Structures are given as C-alpha cells and as structure tokens.
Amino acid sequence: xxxxxxxxxxxxxxxxxxxxxxxxxxxxxxxxxxxxxxxxxxxxxxxxxxxxxxxxxxxxxxxxxxxxxxxxxxxxxxxxxxxxxxxxxxxxxxxxxxxxxxxxxxxxxxxxxxxxxxxxxxxxxxxxxxxxxxxxxxxxxxxxxxxxxxxxxxxxxxxxxxxxxxxxxxxxxxxxxxxxxxxxxxxxxxxxxxxxxxxxxxxxxxxxxxxxxxxxxxxxxxxxxxxxxxxxxxxxxxxxxxxxxxxxxxxxxxxxxxxxxxxxxxxxxxxxxxxxxxxxxxxxxxxxxxxxxxxxxxxxxxxxxxxxxxxxxxxxxxxxxxxxxxxxxxxxxxxxxxxxxxxxxxxxxxxxxxxxxxxxxxxxxxxxxxxxxxxxxxxxxxxxxxxxxxxxxxxxxxxxxxxxxxxxxxxxxxxxxxx
Amino acid sequence: xxxxxxxxxxxxxxxxxxxxxxxxxxxxxxxxxxxxxxxxxxxxxxxxxxxxxxxxxxxxxxxxxxxxxxxxxxxxxxxxxxxxxxxxxxxxxxxxxxxxxxxxxxxxxxxxxxxxxxxxxxxxxxxxxxxxxxxxxxxxxxxxxxxxxxxxxxxxxxxxxxxxxxxxxxxxxxxxxxxxxxxxxxxxxxxxxxxxxxxxxxxxxxxxxxxxxxxxxxxxxxxxxxxxxxxxxxxxxxxxxxxxxxxxxxxxxxxxxxxxxxxxxxxxxxxxxxxxxxxxxxxxxxxxxxxxxxxxxxxxxxxxxxxxxxxxxxxxxxxxxxxxxxxxxxxxxxxxxxxxxxxxxxxxxxxxxxxxxxxxxxxxxxxxxxxxxxxxxxxxxxxxxxxxxxxxxxxxxxxxxxxxxxxxxxxxxxxxxxx
Numbered sequence: 037x038x039x040x041x042x043x044x045x046x047x048x049x050x051x052x053x054x055x056x057x058x059x060x061x062x063x064x065x066x067x068x069x070x071x072x073x074x075x076x077x078x079x080x081x082x083x084x085x086x087x088x089x090x091x092x093x094x095x096x097x098x099x100x101x102x103x104x105x106x107x108x109x110x111x112x113x114x115x116x117x118x119x120x121x122x123x124x125x126x127x128x129x130x131x132x133x134x135x136x137x138x139x140x141x142x143x144x145x146x147x148x149x150x151x152x153x154x155x156x157x158x159x160x161x162x163x164x165x166x167x168x169x170x171x172x173x174x175x176x177x178x179x180x181x182x183x184x185x186x187x188x189x190x191x192x193x194x195x196x197x198x199x200x201x202x203x204x205x206x207x208x209x210x211x212x213x214x215x216x217x218x219x220x221x222x223x224x225x226x227x228x229x230x231x232x233x234x235x236x237x238x239x240x241x242x243x244x245x246x247x248x249x250x251x252x253x254x255x256x257x258x259x260x261x262x263x264x265x266x267x268x269x270x271x272x273x274x275x276x277x278x279x280x281x282x283x284x285x286x287x288x289x290x291x292x293x294x295x296x297x298x299x300x301x302x303x304x305x306x307x308x309x310x311x312x313x314x315x316x317x318x319x320x321x322x323x324x325x326x327x328x329x330x331x332x333x334x335x336x337x338x339x340x341x342x343x344x345x346x347x348x349x350x351x352x353x354x355x356x357x358x359x360x361x362x363x364x365x366x367x368x369x370x371x372x373x374x375x376x377x378x379x380x381x382x383x384x385x386x387x388x389x390x391x392x393x394x395x396x397x398x399x400x401x402x403x404x405x406x407x408x409x410x411x412x413x414x415x416x417x418x419x420x421x422x423x424x425x426x427x428x429x430x431x432x433x434x435x436x437x438x439x440x441x442x443x444x445x446x447x448x449x450x451x452x453x454x455x
Numbered sequence: 456x457x458x459x460x461x462x463x464x465x466x467x468x469x470x471x472x473x474x475x476x477x478x479x480x481x482x483x484x485x486x487x488x489x490x491x492x493x494x495x496x497x498x499x500x501x502x503x504x505x506x507x508x509x510x511x512x513x514x515x516x517x518x519x520x521x522x523x524x525x526x527x528x529x530x531x532x533x534x535x536x537x538x539x540x541x542x543x544x545x546x547x548x549x550x551x552x553x554x555x556x557x558x559x560x561x562x563x564x565x566x567x568x569x570x571x572x573x574x575x576x577x578x579x580x581x582x583x584x585x586x587x588x589x590x591x592x593x594x595x596x597x598x599x600x601x602x603x604x605x606x607x608x609x610x611x612x613x614x615x616x617x618x619x620x621x622x623x624x625x626x627x628x629x630x631x632x633x634x635x636x637x638x639x640x641x642x643x644x645x646x647x648x649x650x651x652x653x654x655x656x657x658x659x660x661x662x663x664x665x666x667x668x669x670x671x672x673x674x675x676x677x678x679x680x681x682x683x684x685x686x687x688x689x690x691x692x693x694x695x696x697x698x699x700x701x702x703x704x705x706x707x708x709x710x711x712x713x714x715x716x717x718x719x720x721x722x723x724x725x726x727x728x729x730x731x732x733x734x735x736x737x738x739x740x741x742x743x744x745x746x747x748x749x750x751x752x753x754x755x756x757x758x759x760x761x762x763x764x765x766x767x768x769x770x771x772x773x774x775x776x777x778x779x780x781x782x783x784x785x786x787x788x789x790x791x792x793x794x795x796x797x798x799x800x801x802x803x804x805x806x807x808x809x810x811x812x813x814x815x816x817x818x819x820x821x822x823x824x825x826x827x828x829x830x831x832x833x834x835x836x837x838x839x840x841x842x843x844x845x846x847x848x849x850x851x852x853x854x855x856x857x858x859x860x861x862x863x864x865x866x867x868x869x870x871x872x873x874x
Contacts (some may be wrong), residue, residue: 037543037744038527039494039495039539040497040498040521040527043498045492045495046494047492048539048554051490052490052491059602063809066811067806067809067810068811069783069811069831070473070781070782071467071470071471072467072470073456073465073466073467074464074465074473075465076458076459077463077496077529077561077573078462078561078573079459081461098497100519100520101519102459102563103517103563104563110494110497111495114642120456120457120464121466123456123462124464128828133800142496142497144523154496161626165817167817169816174804180806183807210675228612265690271799272799272800272802272803273803274803313866322456323456324458336716355688363485363488363489364488366783368492368537376690377690380687380690380691381692384595384691385692387487387599388599388602390825392486392487393488394488397584397586397588397592408777410550411549
C-alpha cells in the first residue's frame with residue numbers, strides 16, 4: 037500500500053511545502069514578464085527519440101504502447117513539448133517569447149538517495165532573442181528566484197561558462213568538429229572521474245590535447261567572450277553571484293553558447309539548477325517548423341527541498357508562508373447546541389465573504405472545540421451560545437475577548453484580522 | 456507534431472483559463488477548511504483492479520509494465536490514491552479529514568467531442584464523519600464553488616437522491632441484495648436507454664418489479680430519508696439549489712447513501728460534477744488499513760470550461776481575473792539608448808519589489824515599445840531618456856503623464872496603481 041519506488045505522496049503538510057516552492061517559482065518568473073504554459077504528461081515517444089541528447093534520457097524513458105498501438109512516453113522533461121508547441125504556434129506570438137512551466141516529469145532513475153522517478157520541474161525559456169541581454173535576463177531571474185527563498189551570496193553562486201570559448205580552444209588544438217561533442221562530454225566529467233580514465237578517453241580523441249593543457253585552460257580562462265554578458269549582469273545588480281568557471285561544460289550536446297549552473301555552497305555542494313543557450317534545438321525538435329534562438333534553465337523540486345532545509349533563514353520564511361495558509365482563519369465554537377443552525381448559517385455567510393471557516397459537525401465539549409481551532413491554525417474563535425445574537429470573539433494568540441453582534445462582526449472582521 | 460489524440464496543449468492563454476478554474480477550485484475548498492494533497496501520477500495497477508467499480512475504468516486504464524517489471528497504471532481518478540494514503544497515515548490526523556486535490560487523470564476514452572484522455576480533476580472528500588452535516592458541507596461547498604464562478608439558480612441545480620431509499624424500495628419489492636447493484640445500474644440508465652431494452656433487463660432481475668412501478672416510485676419519492684440533510688442544507692442557505700430526484704442513482708456500485716450531481720440547466724444539459732457517500736470504499740481500497748465513512752464529489756475541467764462559455768456573467772468575471780494576471784504591470788520604454796543600463800538597473804529594483812516588469816532587450820522605436828507595453832497588458836509605461844534621472848510615467852488607459860524622479864516613483868508606485 038505504498039507509492040511506487042521513486043514516487044511521492046504529498047500529505048497536506050508536504051503539499052504545503054510544495055505549494056511554497058511553486059508559488060516562489062511562479063512569482064519570480066512573472067516578475068520577469070514570463071507567462072505559464074503546460075503540455076500533456078504523455079507524448080508520442082518519437083518526440084524524445086528525436087532529441088537524442090546524449091542517450092541517457094532515452095534509457096530512462098517510461099515508454100509503452102497505448103491501446104491504439106501508439107508508442108508513447110511519459111515526459112522526461114519539458115523542452116521537447118515546448119519545441120513542439122512553439123513549432124506549431126510561434127507565428128501567432130510576438131517575439132521574444134518568455135515562457136515558463138511547472139510540471140511533473142518522469143525518469144526511470146536507478147534508486148538512490150534524492151533520485152526520484154517523478155519530480156516537479158520548473159523551466160524558464162526566452163525564445164527569439166540572440167543577444168547577451170536575453171542570457172542576462174534568464175540568469176538574473178534565476179538569481180532573483182533564489183534570493184526570494186532567502187538565499188544570499190554565502191549560499192550559492194552561478195558558475196558560468198561558454199561552449200563557444202571551448203569550441204574555439206579545441207579548434208585551435210586541431211580538434212575536428214565531429215569530435216567536439218565527445219570531447220566536451222569528457223571535459224564535463226573531469227571533476228567526477230579518475231584522472232586515469234579521463235586521460236585514456238582523451239587519448240582516443242586527440243594525440244595533441246592533454247589533460248594538463250585542459251587544466252591550464254580552465255585555470256586561465258580567456259573569458260573575453262563572456263564580457264558583454266558580465267556587463268549586462270552588472271547592470272542588473274547581480275554580478276556578485278557570478279563565478280566565471282570554464283570547468284562547467286554541461287554534458288548536453290545541444291548547448292550552443294553560454295552554460296551555467298546555480299551551485300549550492302553548502303549542504304552537499306550540488307547544482308540546484310542548470311541551463312544555457314540552445315540556438316539550434318527548437319529547429320531540430322520542431323522538425324524545421326520554427327527556428328528560434330533560445331536560452332533557458334531548469335530546476336527540480338527535490339534538490340531544492342533539501343537545500344531549503346540547510347539554511348535557517350529560508351526555513352523560517354517558508355514556515356511563515358505556510359502558517360499564513362493554514363486550513364482555518366475563524367473557528368465557530370458552539371457553546372449551546374440550541375444555536376447550531378444559527379452557527380451554520382453564519383458559517384455560510386462568512387464563507388461567501390471568502391473567509392476560511394470551520395466548526396464541529398457534531399456536538400462537542402467547548403474545550404475540545406477550542407483545541408480543534410488551535411489545531412487548524414485559526415486566528416479567531418467566535419463563541420456562539422445563550423447570548424445570541426451577541427457573540428464572544430476571541431483572539432487565539434492573545435486570549436483577548438470582545439463581545440459583539442453579527443452586524444458589528446461583519447463590519448469589524450478585517451480590522452480584527454489585522455490587529 | 457501535434458499532441459496525442461485526447462491530450463491538450465495549454466498555450467499561455469489556455470493556461471490562464473485553467474489557472475482561473477483551479478484558483479476558484481482552491482479558493483472554494485479552502486473556505487470550507489479543506490487542505491490540499493496530491494499523490495503520484497503513476498500507481499501500481501493493482502490499486503485500480505482492487506476497486507473494480509463497474510469495470511469501465513479498467514478497460515480505459517493506461518496500463519503497462521515498467522522497466523522493473525511492475526504492472527503500473529496512470530491514475531484514472533484520485534480516490535484509490537486517497538484511500539491508499541489515508542490507509543497509511545490516518546492515525547496521525549484528527550478526524551474528520553477535509554481533503555481536496557487537483558490533479559491530472561488519464562482514461563483511454565473513445566474519441567468523441569468533449570472526451571479527453573488527460574483531464575484535470577477536482578476532488579473534495581470529507582472522511583470520518585457519518586452525519587448528514589458532512590453531506591451538507593460537501594454539497595454546500597459544491598454550490599458555493601459554482602456560485603463563485605458567477606452561476607446562479609437559473610444555471611444549475613443539484614439533483615439529489617439516496618441509494619438507501621432505493622435499497623429500501625427494492626427490498627420491499629422482494630429484490631435480494633445480490634441483485635441490488637445490477638438493478639441500480641439499470642435504473643441509472645432509464646433516461647438514456649430505449650424503454651424496450653430497460654424492460655428486457657428488468658425481467659432478467661425480477662418477476663415482480665416493472666418499469667411502471669419504478670417510474671411511479673421516482674415520481675412520488677418517499678423522501679423522508681433526505682429530510683435531515685435538506686434541513687442542514689436550508690440552514691446553510693442553499694436549499695433553493697437542491698432538487699430531490701430519485702432518478703439519480705449514479706452507476707457506481709460503491710455509493711452507500713446520498714448521491715448527487717450538479718446539473719447544468721442550459722448549454723447541453725449535462726452533469727458538471729457528481730458525488731455521494733461511500734462508507735465502505737476506504738476500508739475496501741485500503742485493504743482494511745482504515746475504516747472511515749466518507750462523502751465527496753469530483754469535477755473535471757473539460758465540461759466546466761464548456762459551461763463557463765455558455766453564461767455571459769461568468770465569462771466576464773473570468774476575463775477580469777485573467778486581465779489582472781497579465782504578463783506585465785510596468786513597461787520601461789527606452790527613449791534614448793544611452794540610458795539602457797540605467798533602465799536595466801531600474802527594472803531589477805522594481806522586480807525585487809515584486810512588480811512585473813518588461814522592457815525591450817534590443818534597441819527599438821519608441822512607438823513599437825509602447826505597442827509592446829499594450830500587448831503585454833501593462834498599466835504603466837515609464838519613459839526613460841535624456842531627462843534622466845527624471846522619468847515620464849504614463850497611465851496607458853488614460854494616456855495621463857506625470858514627470859517624476861526615481862525616489863518619487865518608488866514612493867508613489869502603489870498609489871499610481873490604485874488610481
């Protein structure tokens with residue numbers, strides 16, 4: 037009676053945390069003028085075969101044949117759906133497009149800590165603009181987002197690189213363009229693989245290029261290609277978060293310019309988001325229906341949830357948000373069952389005004405009703421009994437109590453809440 | 456390059472409509488003290504085989520074997536997941552539970568107008584309370600929800616019945632309990648099937664019971680069993696929406712008490728939501744882990760979207776909500792490119808304050824920038840040029856223009872928006 041391995045139940049408390057994350061995601065994207073879209077959870081499997089971005093995703097695909105004999109797959113990521121939609125409809129939109137999505141994605145990952153098979157993914161993409169200003173908008177959005185969770189410069193950096201810089205370096209060292217992708221994949225893994233293995237792999241690609249040369253290049257980056265972007269980021273007031281770092285390559289073959297990742301400075305030192313420029317992918321994925329330069333990033337909810345726990349300020353901010361969303365604002369305490377139908381009528385009126393109201397559905401001791409009010413996070417308890425139509429209105433935090441009529445209640449309710 | 460048949464793309468405009476619907480759903484549920492939960496999109500196929508509620512759902516299941524050889528299925532509805540979660544965790548929660556969910560569900564339906572294979576489903580369930588007060592809470596929630604869309608008594612009714620009333624009638628007519636489900640399924644289809652077919656089916660179940668007797672029972676309902684619920688609904692101020700109607704049986708075998716549906720009075724005369732009491736299902740689905748009486752309803756987004764279009768008041772209310780969510784509040788117009796970096800810095804400051812800001816990422820004629828501002832739904836345009844640090848602030852609806860400094864802007868921005 038458990039969920040499948042790698043899948044999660046969101047009990048109300050877990051859901052509240054997820055809601056906090058998605059509300060921050062939406063809010064940050066919208067401040068940058070991004071609009072939300074969504075697509076189907078299930079797509080034709082062909083859509084993912086077309087992308088073929090390194091192959092790993094294809095081996096993790098939830099793929100099957102539907103009752104109409106179509107090869108279908110649960111989406112492992114949003115970008116192919118985005119490309120499909122933009123391919124169909126881009127002519128009806130003014131460029132650039134600023135689109136974001138928040139959606140479940142599915143990958144059959146090997147089971148290990150923090151690896152999920154169903155996860156929530158936030159994607160922001162700016163399409164139809166080739167300039168570094170677009171890159172800067174996307175990176176600044178990511179930084180504003182992380183700041184909105186309460187993270188600061190001691191908590192994360194944006195490690196920034198550019199695949200064009202690498203291409204230039206590799207060309208200068210006699211690497212032909214067909215070896216480029218393979219070599220970038222080797223460089224991507226330098227930090228994670230044993231030196232011997234890297235050297236071996238290098239040798240199969242090039243007789244000139246050595247690990248030492250690559251290490252030297254990384255430590256002395258000729259970062260002039262990044263200068264226009266860095267200046268855009270300075271104007272946006274976020275330069276302090278940027279760490280140019282050529283060791284960031286990102287394994288995905290489709291990146292054509294800058295690549296970056298938001299890197300956590302504690303709590304496990306991991307990438308919590310990553311992205312880059314992909315000027316050819318939309319053309320490729322849409323089968324030529326649209327040719328739009330693009331830059332974007334993606335962020336999953338699982339790593340972020342872990343990272344949020346590691347910083348006290350963000351945790352208290354999260355708690356504050358969640359408390360403001362508690363199930364009940366006003367609890368109606370029935371002190372005398374004679375007045376149950378009056379209470380129920382009052383509940384309806386208050387709910388129609390938009391208040392979140394609870395009361396006990398069956399006769400219950402007053403003390404127990406107050407306990408339920410606390411439990412549900414109520415701010416006010418209104419006691420209804422023999423004094424009706426006069427009621428006692430009690431602030432649960434201060435225990436202060438005022439008597440008032442129904443009319444007075446409706447007039448004063450807003451101010452009682454902001455007291 | 457299209458979505459699979461029965462699946463939908465949500466372009467930003469479609470997404471905005473979906474967001475409107477889900478925001479009303481959430482808001483109504485929360486006013487009744489309900490809390491949101493969610494579960495996996497993919498579950499063990501066994502979970503659905505266990506329910507076996509009439510069999511139709513099983514023939515429509517998206518079922519396959521995953522890479523770990525598990526029989527799995529995309530969820531066709533939320534209730535089995537709810538039962539699984541409640542079965543695992545109910546001891547940690549005070550009863551009654553008021554839980555709601557908004558989630559995608561999947562059914563391989565035959566292709567016809569309005570039938571989708573992936574749809575959004577809103578479910579509200581009140582668990583652990585057997586009294587008619589719980590039934591009344593659920594039905595009142597549904598009515599408040601429909602009212603919050605702008606629907607009134609001319610647009611919908613709640614048709615209400617009780618399977619206990621039917622069971623009593625059938626027992627009195629000598630129907631044994633093993634024939635009960637079959638007979639209720641026949642009665643459920645009376646309005647939709649040819650008379651001859653109904654008569655034939657009836658004859659196989661009972662030699663006593665005739666279609667005429669059933670019709671008479673429906674037209675003279677002995678509705679005393681509904682009296683306590685009707686009185687609860689009157690106290691809640693929603694009696695005018697209720698139409699006791701014994702022809703409502705709802706084909707699902709698991710209902711054990713009241714059943715109801717919200718029925719559209721125009722635009723196709725269809726059920727837009729349905730539910731009832733199911734006191735044994737949680738026990739059955741949770742394999743005995745939890746025994747909780749329950750009442751709830753479900754509502755899909757597809758029929759609702761159609762119904763919303765049919766009522767002008769609801770359409771204008773929807774438009775108002777969507778307009779308030781437009782991608783941009785303030786558009787920064789760069790009249791002199793010399794001040795681009797000042798503009799970009801101002802955008803960052805405004806975004807950090809929470810405003811939704813856009814500006815052109817490349818040099819553009821002022822007229823075209825104003826057109827983009829309109830297009831994105833901006834309320835204000837701020838023109839930045841040679842007068843910097845003084846700016847022109849323009850209300851786009853009235854074309855009114857004021858000059859002000861940066862400091863004044865930040866001080867007056869709120870009031871400019873509520874002018």
